[in-house]
Amino acid sequence: MPDNKKRSEEALANLNRELKSRERKTKTRPVGVALIALLAIVALVGGVWFMASRDSSDEEITAEDQNTTETTESEEQPEAVALTGKRAEALPETVTCEYPATEGQDSNGATVPNGDGISTKGTVKVNFATNQGDMEMELDRSVAPCTVNAITHLADEGYYDGSVCHRMTSGGLNVLQCGDPTGTGSGGPGFSFANEYPTEKDAEAGQPVTYPKGSIAMANSGKDTNGSQFFVNYADSQLAPDYTYFGQLTEKGQETLEKIAEKGVEGGQPDGKPAEEVKIDKVSVES
Helix, strand or coil, X not given: CCCHHHHHHHHHHHHHHHHHHHCXXXXXXXXXXXXXXXXXXXXXXXXXXXXXXXXXXXXCCCHHHCCCCCCCXXXXXXXXXXXXXXXXXXXXXXXXXXXXXXXXXXXXXXXXXXXXXXXXXXXXXXXXXXXXXXXXXXXXXXCCHHHHHHHHHHHHCCCCCCCECCEEECCCCCEEXXXXXXXXXXXXXXXXECCCCCCCCCCCCCCCEEECCCEEEECCCCCCCECCCEXXXXXXXXXXXXXXXXXXXXXXXXXXXXXXXXXXXXXXXXXXXXXXXXXXXXXXXXX
16 A cells, blocks of 8 residues: 555646646536636645545545546537446346455454345335435446445445445535445445446446436445445536446435535535534335
């Protein structure tokens, strides 16, 4: 694992490349106004510094993943593709999922899910009962069976009970991030699993995508490092196709999320803890 100095150097190098790309590429954000572009750049700089100072195992959706390049007259960035929530080709009726151990990560009491004969059919309703209201979700096995299997397994074990949603962002990346019992962004269940839709083959390499309002996706610290952390979109979020989509909030769940989002981020910042704590009291899975 690289030390903090090396991570800082790498993060600053990535920032330098991103800022240079802003001089020659077209900005294609949904709201094309100068103020939003400025806020996105500020969020990018802050996000890169923030990530450089944290452990590399932190599972984050970083500002640099957003398609926020500046406008030029001569070159245009590909427009983001909206996720359909459907695979181009259906999976077989069952699949085998692998959940290898994550080296050096405490399991926080979790066990490894069974990965044999996992169904790819139907949806599963899961309710995250929080102190702000119920975040009801419908998880879709047909697009991400291994993800749904892992999340429901952890829910059944009570893994999420008593944890807080530790992160909220705004300004193009409009998400609430949850699923880490440590509340730090670096905790996980002690196992990992591979990316699924749209990250493995359903999206063109480098093609930005729009994770729509109400969609749910996995947070990660790199390819195939999914664990327990996920994010829910309270508005459309334009990102690289690096995050496994696995379901949608119900209408009731969306209402709860919007109530949380209205209170904003702590201190009025674009990235940080929710202004008002979001604590998951109990998670229930409907068969």
